[in-house]
Amino acid sequence: xxxxxxxxxxxxxxxxxxxxxxxxxxxxxxxxxxxxxxxxxxxxxxxxxxxxxxxxxxxxxxxxxxxxxxxxxxxxxxxxxxxxxxxxxxxxxxxxxxxxxxxxxxxxxxxxxxxxxxxxxxxxxxxxxxxxxxxxxxxxxxxxxxxxxxxxxxxxxxxxxxxxxxxxxxxxxxxxxxxxxxxxxxxxxxxxxxxxxxxxxxxxxxxxxxxxxxxxxxxxxxxxxxxxxxxxxxxxxxxxxxxxxxxxxxxxxxxxxxxxxxxxxxxxxxxxxxxxxxxxxxxxxxxxxxxxxxxxxxxxxxxxxxxxxxxxxxxxxxxxxxxxxxxxxxxxxxxxxxxxxxxxxxxxxxxxxxxxxxxxxxxxxxxxxxxxxxxxxxxxxxxxxxxxxxxxxxxxxxxxxxxxxxxxxxxxxxxxxxxxxxxxxxxxxxxxxxxxxxxxxxxxxxxxxxxxxxxxxxxxxxxxxxxxxxxxxxxxxxxxxxxxxxxxxxxxxxxxxxxxxxxxxxxxxxxxxxxxxxxxxxxxxxxxxxxxxxxxxxxxxxxxxxxxxxxxxxxxxxxxxxxxxxxxxxxxxxxxxxxxxxxxxxxxxxxxxxxxxxxxxxxxxxxxxxxxxxxxxxxxxxxxxxxxxxxxxxxxxxxxxxxxxxxxxxxxxxxxxxxxxxxxxxxxxxxxxxxxxxxxxxxxxxxxxxxxxxxxxxxxxxxxxxxxxxxxxxxxxxxxxxxxxxxxxxxxxxxxxxxxxxxxxxxxxxxxxxxxxxxxxxxxxx
Amino acid sequence: xxxxxxxxxxxxxxxxxxxxxxxxxxxxxxxxxxxxxxxxxxxxxxxxxxxxxxxxxxxxxxxxxxxxxxxxxxxxxxxxxxxxxxxxxxxxxxxxxxxxxxxxxxxxxxxxxxxxxxxxxxxxxxxxxxxxxxxxxxxxxxxxxxxxxxxxxxxxxxxxxxxxxxxxxxxxxxxxxxx
Numbered sequence: 001x002x003x004x005x006x007x008x009x010x011x012x013x014x015x016x017x018x019x020x021x022x023x024x025x026x027x028x029x030x031x032x033x034x035x036x037x038x039x040x041x042x043x044x045x046x047x048x049x050x051x052x053x054x055x056x057x058x059x060x061x062x063x064x065x066x067x068x069x070x071x072x073x074x075x076x077x078x079x080x081x082x083x084x085x086x087x088x089x090x091x092x093x094x095x096x097x098x099x100x101x102x103x104x105x106x107x108x109x110x111x112x113x114x115x116x117x118x119x120x121x122x123x124x125x126x127x128x129x130x131x132x133x134x135x136x137x138x139x140x141x142x143x144x145x146x147x148x149x150x151x152x153x154x155x156x157x158x159x160x161x162x163x164x165x166x167x168x169x170x171x172x173x174x175x176x177x178x179x180x181x182x183x184x185x186x187x188x189x190x191x192x193x194x195x196x197x198x199x200x201x202x203x204x205x206x207x208x209x210x211x212x213x214x215x216x217x218x219x220x221x222x223x224x225x226x227x228x229x230x231x232x233x234x235x236x237x238x239x240x241x242x243x244x245x246x247x248x249x250x251x252x253x254x255x256x257x258x259x260x261x262x263x264x265x266x267x268x269x270x271x272x273x274x275x276x277x278x279x280x281x282x283x284x285x286x287x288x289x290x291x292x293x294x295x296x297x298x299x300x301x302x303x304x305x306x307x308x309x310x311x312x313x314x315x316x317x318x319x320x321x322x323x324x325x326x327x328x329x330x331x332x333x334x335x336x337x338x339x340x341x342x343x344x345x346x347x348x349x350x351x352x353x354x355x356x357x358x359x360x361x362x363x364x365x366x367x368x369x370x371x372x373x374x375x376x377x378x379x380x381x382x383x384x385x386x387x388x389x390x391x392x393x394x395x396x397x398x399x400x401x402x403x404x405x406x407x408x409x410x411x412x413x414x415x416x417x418x419x420x421x422x423x424x425x426x427x428x429x430x431x432x433x434x435x436x437x438x439x440x441x442x443x444x445x446x447x448x449x450x451x452x453x454x455x456x457x458x459x460x461x462x463x464x465x466x467x468x469x470x471x472x473x474x475x476x477x478x479x480x481x482x483x484x485x486x487x488x489x490x491x492x493x494x495x496x497x498x499x500x501x502x503x504x505x506x507x508x509x510x511x512x513x514x515x516x517x518x519x520x521x522x523x524x525x526x527x528x529x530x531x532x533x534x535x536x537x538x539x540x541x542x543x544x545x546x547x548x549x550x551x552x553x554x555x556x557x558x559x560x561x562x563x564x565x566x567x568x569x570x571x572x573x574x575x576x577x578x579x580x581x582x583x584x585x586x587x588x589x590x591x592x593x594x595x596x597x598x599x600x601x602x603x604x605x606x607x608x609x610x611x612x613x614x615x616x617x618x619x620x621x622x623x624x625x626x627x628x629x630x631x632x633x634x635x636x637x638x639x640x641x642x643x644x645x646x647x648x649x650x651x652x653x654x655x656x657x658x659x660x661x662x663x664x665x666x667x668x669x670x671x672x673x674x675x676x677x678x679x680x681x682x683x684x685x686x687x688x689x690x691x692x693x694x695x696x697x698x699x700x701x702x703x704x705x706x707x708x709x710x711x712x713x714x715x716x717x718x719x720x721x722x723x724x725x726x727x728x729x730x731x732x733x734x735x736x737x738x739x740x741x742x743x744x745x746x747x748x749x750x751x752x753x754x755x756x757x758x759x760x761x762x763x764x765x766x
Numbered sequence: 767x768x769x770x771x772x773x774x775x776x777x778x779x780x781x782x783x784x785x786x787x788x789x790x791x792x793x794x795x796x797x798x799x800x801x802x803x804x805x806x807x808x809x810x811x812x813x814x815x816x817x818x819x820x821x822x823x824x825x826x827x828x829x830x831x832x833x834x835x836x837x838x839x840x841x842x843x844x845x846x847x848x849x850x851x852x853x854x855x856x857x858x859x860x861x862x863x864x865x866x867x868x869x870x871x872x873x874x875x876x877x878x879x880x881x882x883x884x885x886x887x888x889x890x891x892x893x894x895x896x897x898x899x900x901x902x903x904x905x906x907x908x909x910x911x912x913x914x915x916x917x918x919x920x921x922x923x924x925x926x927x928x929x930x931x932x933x934x935x936x937x938x939x940x941x942x943x944x945x
Contacts, residue, residue, distance in 0.1 A: 292919075328919055334937050340930045349932065351921050360919060408797075448797035450822065543823055550823070602827040604799060604819050606937030 026071030030091075032099040034063045034079065043103065047080035052572055053518045076575035079103070085132075090575050090633075122208055122226075124467070124476040124511035126523055126568045126582055128152070130205045133680075136729060137714050139761055140245030140254040140278070143177075143197045147225060150207045151640045152582070152624035154659040157745035158192035160250075160283040160293050160754050161324045162363075165195070166744070167209060168584055169620045169646050169658045170222025173534050176213055177225045180316055182371050182389045183216055185415035185441065189452060189536040190544055191746055196320045196367030196393060197227055198299035200243065200256045200276045204228040209624070210566045210584060211509065211529035214463055214478040215421075215435070218507035219531035221562035221588065229316075232270040232305045233262040240766035249733075249757030251354065252280025252295065259766070271304040281356040282325075285752035286739045291351040292325040294358045312375045320367040325358040330750040334606030342701050342749050350751075364396040364407070380425065385435075387419040399449065409447040416440045430468030437461045443535070451542040455488040455535050472515040480507045484532050488539055503532035503559055523568040533557035537592050537613045550601040550608040551594065557615060563587040578628040584621060591618035593648070593655065596698055617649040620658075633670060640664040645693065653695045660691035660704070660743055671717070678727070679717035686710040691743045702749050708740035721764075729761035797822060798859065798936060800849040801913075803834060805842040805901070817938055820851050833941040838906040843886075844899045846872060848915075848936075863915070864897055871916050872896030873929040878909025879942055893925050906944050913938045 030050065034043045042063025049056050050067050052075070059065045075093050079086040079101060086103055128150045130138075138146040144155045144163025156164040156171055164171055172193075177184040179197050186196040199205070206226040213224035233239065243256040260272035278297035282289045301318035329347030341347065371389040378384055392414050396407035421435025439459040445452065463480040483504040490497050509527035516522060540553040566584035571577070593616055600607040622644035630636040646658040664686050671679035691704040716729040737756040741748040800818040813835070819828035836842060850857045863870050867889040873896065874883045882902040885894040918932035 328922075334934045336937060337930070337933050348930075349918075349922055601823070603823040604801065604817065604828055604936050604938055605823065606934050608823075 026069055028070040028072065028093055029066060029068040029096040030070060030075070030077065030093065030099060031064070031066040031096075032101065034059050034065065034101045034103060037102040037104045040102075046086070046103075049078045049080060051076050051078070051575055074574045074576070122206070122213075124474060124513050124523065124525070125208050125213075126210055126511075126525055126566050126584075127206055127208045129207075132203075133678075133716070135203065135205065136716060136727065136761070136763065137731060138199070139243055139256075139729075139763070140247065140252075140759070141199070143195050143199050143225075143227070146199050146205060147207060150205075151580075151626050151664075152209055152622075152642045153207055154642070154662065154744060156191045156657075157742065157747070159327045159330060159745070159747040159751075160290060161295050161326070162192050162194045164191060164193070165225060166659055167207060167223035167225075168586065168622060169644050169655075170586075173219060174222035174531065175225065176217050176220035176223075177227065178213070178216055179227050179318075179369065180229055180371060181373065181387065182369060182391070183417065185391050185413065185417075186367055186393045187365075187395045187411055187413055189534070189540070192326075192363075192544075193395075194365075196322075196365055198276050198297075198301070198318070198320050199227070200258075200299070201229055201274060201301045201318060202227040203230045209582065210525050210586070211507075211527035211562055211564045214480045214507055214509050214527075214529075215433070215465060218461070218480050218482050218505065218529050221529045221531055221560065221564065221586070229272075229303070232272055232303060233260055234270065234307070236262050236264045236267060242764045242766065243762070245759060245761045247280065247757055247759050249754055250280040250283040250293070250295075251356075252278065254278045268307045269304065270307075271302070273300075273302050275300040279356065282354050283754045284354075286737045286755040287752065288346060288350065288352045289354055290327045290329070290347075290751055290754075291353070291355070292328040292357075292359055292362070294325045294356055296323040296358060297321065310377045312377075314371075314373040316369070316371040316373075318369045320365075322363075322365050323358055324363045324365075326361040326363065327747060327751060328359075328361070330747045334603075335600060335609055336606060338609075338701065338749070347751050360398045362398050364394075364398075366392075366394045368392045381428065382425070383423050385419070385421045385423060387417070389415075389417045391415045391417075397447075397449075407447055408449040409445065409451055411443060411445045411452070413441065413443040429470075430466065432467075433463075433465040435463055437463070449543055451540060451544075452536045453488045453490045453539050455486060457484065457486045457535075459484045474513045474515075476509075476511040478509045481505075482507070482530075486532070486535065486538075488535060490539075499555070501538075501555075505530040505532075505559060505561075519571060519573045521570045523570070525564070525566045527562070527564040529562045529564065531560045531562070533559065533592055533613075540613070543608065550610045552597075552601075552610060552612045554613050557592060557613060558590050560591055560615075561589045563589075576630045578626075580624075580626040582624045584623070586620040588618045588620070590615045593618070595656065616651065618655060619645075619647045619649055620655075621645050633672065636668040636670070638666045640666075648695070651695070651697075653697070654693040656695055656698055657744070658691070658693065660693075660707075661689045663687040663689075676717040676719055677725075680715070682714040684712040684714065686712065688742065704743045705741035705748055708738060708742075710738055710740075711735045716761075724765055726765075727761075727763040729759070729763075731757075731759040731761075733757045733759060797850060798848045800851045800856065801936065801938070802847040802849065803940075804845045804847065805834075805836060806845075807837075807840050807842045815940075817940065818851060828938075831938070831940060833943055834911065835943045835945065836901070836903050838903055838944045840903050842901045842903065844901055846897050846899075860897065864895070867895045867897075868893070869918050869923060870895065870935070871918065871923065871927060871932070872899075873912070873914040873916065874899065875912040875914070875929060876909060876942070877912070879907045879911075879944055880904025881911075881942075881944075889923075891923075891925075893923055903944055908941075908943050911940045911942050913940055 034046050036043055044059055046059045048065045055067045057065050057067055070093055072094050076090045078088045087101055130149055134149050142163045144165050147153045147165040148155050152168055154166045156166050167175055172188045177195050187193050208224040210223055211221045213220050238261040240259040245254040256276040258274045262270040276299045280295045282291060283293045299320045303316040305314045329350040369391045374386045376384045395411045397409040399408040417439045419437045421433055423433045424431045441457040443455050445454060461480055461482040465478040467476045485502050487498055487500040507529045511525045514522045537557055538553045538555045540551045544551050564586045568582040571579040592613055594611045595614055597610050597612045601610045625641045628638035642662045644659060646655040648655050666682060666684045668680050668682045687709050690707045694704060713732040713735050718725050718727045734756050739752050742753055799822050803815045805813045815832035815834045817831045847860045850859050884900045885896040886898045886900060887895045889895055914929055914934055915936040916932035917935045
């Protein structure tokens, strides 16, 4: 049924979980041969995975495989090439059985397949990874929209163009985004600052829920997002891929191309080039167009790797450039304008028409990253990693044309990170990693709207991580010490005043997995993390772009400290059920919170509602539940729920701007046909409840919007077009054209959400 | 091999050192933080009233808002001037508004006083601007003038817009005394 193959995939990756044997006296076997349908030859090095029990093997040179110590049970056999699923079959095992597979591969030269193990760095961390199917469904969308597919992740939106991921109610600096192993150091000062990453550069998206990613920083008290590219090819040959998508709502087209090669003359050297272009116009709600909501994006990336005997060196360069229109009806001068805008049902300052033009107000953001990673294999058991990276982020905010054509606010932040670590081989039952990290960051601003001061920041850290397995337990523990300095500069009355602040702290984490039996796994994470106040929380004194609010920082803020406890139960009794229940309890002391304050700020432009950063003690607790059931080879269904309670423990009230509860129901019909593979139709019903847990003393301009329901339809298939496995996708988002507003969208005061959108996607391997 | 590694390190190093402006240099460019109302009437000297907020938005509230004092029963011509004031250096930026007059309009909304205000200047579509206006002052009274500069991006401005159209570049309540 599932025949998916790209000629570029020579590498087989087999998960390196320690597969432990079933405890009962089970001695059945599954054996067989895997052959190429066209050549009838046996296929070597195909990964075979049998579940439940996580039994694995790879086929020998003739394509034979054997898996033993199986019990009488229903088993699913999955065949993989690299991490691509080639075929999946469920059998009811009552005696030892021989099953042969013939696979429709377009290439014959599998002799050179290299077996490579794929390690899972975070197996004791509560996490969720997007499936290839889900990634394909989101191609062309922003990182925030991609991550929204993960249960427990929501987005904080600014209009229809800016999406920021929120994990368990926390976002911005409380979330760490790792782009190809490097901390993304962009400008995360507010809700309208979206992560500067092109999702096309990655084919793996993992969300670590809770504070556990100590290796990359102590400040990720909400969780971490790992955005990882596919590894570079290891056997000679050139390959590529073209992706194209069209979104009919805003007439957006997206083109992406990728080319990669393993150099024939220097087999140790491989490279990849990638580029994405995106252009979209105004979005449309069910009732009206939203003027100036276009988007323009151009991204490119290049990577190269040299795999020597002892040294492996990798270079990665990426550029992300975006220009985003900001809905004209949301750009507010002052409190009076805001009240006028809110009182009207339909935006009054709008031009109800389509255009690709992006005018003021708008944002232009560029992010450049250069990374070099060198791994030196010291001996059989130890290796040394040196990672050096540099990031430059330039952000321009244009409010309006008034005095100059220059941006009202321009911020340029540069970050250099160097990380040196010593790592023990994963082949040992226990593994230790120790390392040191240094970070230097500089920020320069210019413009007419002061927002945050210029600053220089350094961070020195040392960390140690230890992992070990004693079946049925496995553990991972980490400890980290950080020393941070922050020097800010302000130019007042022709004098430069600088202020230096120091922060230092210890963070620790413990993750453990208890394998109750082959069907049931229990994970528990406890972490203690801290986050120094960011420069905006300390020193912001200015208008927030387009939100008609004045933000005031507090230079006496102390570090936030989080105590994070979470647990997860994973139950997979047989291949047809997949139950995942996670609970979390996150206590954050000195939680830095932006709260409304009186009096409003008076300026020549009028009065502005004012918000100040204050500290409180917070509690964020909740649950993420997912139940998926496969009924037969055609039908599957599932339910997901994400529930969050966020309390201010000092005021004994709810916290502001926290995601409401969310439910999702899905029903999938897999189409089996000889001509099409991987074909399905999926209905997804999303129900976002009304946020009733809002602080009693906050007089919101508009109460939280009512609950809403959305129906999304997804269809995909893979067809042979000119002997290439071309994947087609068709999605209908908000298919009922529901008119709604979302509590997590800062523009809910001004306009409805986007209406129905038809999305077409094509993926062509080269 | 070693050369390759060296290149990697050198490239990282070179990029790491680049920074055009020092974080200690702060560059704040023009914004309106001073407004001047110049009233002229035949046969008497010009009267100038000033509103200013030298430290810009935030920080301290506007430091000076003059009370507009005009003679009852008199007709005046008002010229509005806008300035950028940084560290005592003053720059006239009235021409910026007049050159972008098709996306700006000035409003004067009286409360508690009787003044008939007519905008004299027009943009290229012949829509009102308001940098120059005629004030026919009524009887003696005390009240306020709400002064607004509304910014109206492309295509929004019309011939008879209410003062709520667009977003506020300036919005001030100025005390007025007619005597």
